[in-house]
Amino acid sequence: MTPPEDTPDVRRIAEDALAWADTRRDGFALGEDALAVDGEVDSSWKPLGELAQVCATVAHHTAPADPVHRRARALLEFAWQETGGGELFRRLQRLEPFATYPLEVYAALASAGFRHPAFEETAAVVARTRGWRLTEQDPTRRLGVLRAEERCGIHRPAQTPQLLSRTWLGGLPEPWTFERDAGYALTHVVFHLTDWGREPEGLPPDLVSYLADWLPPWLDTCLEARMWDLSGELLAVAAVVTRRTGDPPPLDAWQRLAAARRPSGEIPLEGRATDSTASEVTDGERYFLHHYHSTLMAAFAAVLTGARPAGPPVGAGARPRHGGQGAQA
Template sequence: MTAPEVRATPEGRATPGVRPPREVRDLAEAALTWVSAHRDGFTLGDDALAEHGNVNTTWKPLGELAQVCVCVRRHTDPADPLHVTASDLLSFAWHQTGRGALFVELQRLEPFATYPLEVYAAFASAGLRHEGYERATATVARTRGWHVTEQEPNRRMSVLNSERRSGIPEHRDMSRALDRTWLAGLPEPWTFELAAGYTLTHVIFHLTDWGLTPRAVPPPVAAYLRHWLPPWLDTCLEDEQWDLSCELLAVASSLPGPPERALLQDAWARLSTAQDDSGFVPETGGRGSRTHAPAFVDCYHSTLMTAFAAVLTVNRLREAAEDDGQADAVSGGQGVPG
């Protein structure tokens, strides 16, 4: 599926007739509250270790839950209700893995699969570790077979970042992996479409360790994104691609330098119209025409990404305000200034 044509100018525009924007922090709280109430959807069943089990419906959602919770914890104070909820959900997710024991079994069943390490790395970055799994995986990671596994460039970056977070020596330089990506080529902006959009967002996530180190983005890539991310985001919001819009907002808050407040203000005002009163955000569409809640699989990821992007936005705006000596401009970090 291809997004509509990108406009030539990088400025976003307001959407007439939408309800007043809610505070960005409120969107994060509502999203995480929904996730907490629907945590059973992330439960690992017997198929998690099945020979022909579907990783995309078992380990992938659990790993995404863990990663978002790690990010929320990083950017919030321990006494913050967001931090408390994220910590509770992270403990739930770690319990689902048998406190890491299931990763050992996965490594035995699929020694050269990278997805177990990619999921495990989120837990490891929060200090939740299993020494037996790390020893076993470190052995496999030293093999030529692991080093030459054929992967998409952005997936290679994911593995490299996962190795680093898990204390395993990186088998390749991250900058070399970046050079092979669509984004690093600074492609013609009109070649942006959904697949490219999701690829570029994850390139930035792996490069910055999910928004933790914005300075890791090379200046040419950062400049390119600052110019073209606004019209891409505008296009996705107009097309009601809420999931990708949230990922692009997370990218906007993962770039070096001060965030573009006008861009964030407009985008969050428009995205707020997609969030249901219960807190979920559908992956696509549904604004003004929803008659029933979508299935868990059709909204869990976009809801997680709403919490992730919102927390990053609030944190970067707070940092920028503090740098400017205007801490009060963000209302305690809870909103987007005009």
């Protein structure tokens, strides 16, 4: 990864974040309850899946000789080994055939070249059932499931536009209605439409224009509130948008996020560096859960920022403005 000359610190954020994740592999490891129906998915499969997704994107946007690429590939190998070379996905599917998280985690690894043909074959069978297709999910989550299906060779044409129109971002809402839940929803809509930053052209022009106008004040609001996790996700969206518009990355926002880093490169979900979590034992489970996602998102956003530019700006001339009066988030 060769970042632009005006973003030297962004590269370091990615390096330090992945280095911290590498030293905390035990936190990402699957426990003995990984196959339990009542197991804690949010503290087992979710961290591992997020590690795989971020590292897959990092590996995609970096050269094989790059140390960041090599670390990302090593973490992907670790994640694949934790799943028993994909065999745990097949076993999970037998236990919970209509659970979507096994397919979503598998798809992240599949995007980096790790495949288990037997799981994909049975996943395709389950995906043809009415029970799978009629599982009730919010539109943003459904977009994610569709993306996971596509990575596994299951195609459902013409569904994305209809789903997009039902999401918060797809409706181009009044900018002052932005709040935390809307922020997380909009970032994931962007991630799903662009295959986690691999296909920036997947973001429709009207959303590019809307986000170019209103993302800066939303990001400023989140940074001011010390919402570091959501700020990292918004910086990833900013990297996608600026690749489409040709605008420079928000370096002032990166400086503010960098100031929240702990000495080993990790970033807390939210709050001050002097909050209670800062004084906890740094290798404890609670500390890990309070830092891993925001740290991974910082690495993800940093690599996408360093991957600029990706092509000519969207449209010509001045961008249309959206939403009337100023954005008060």
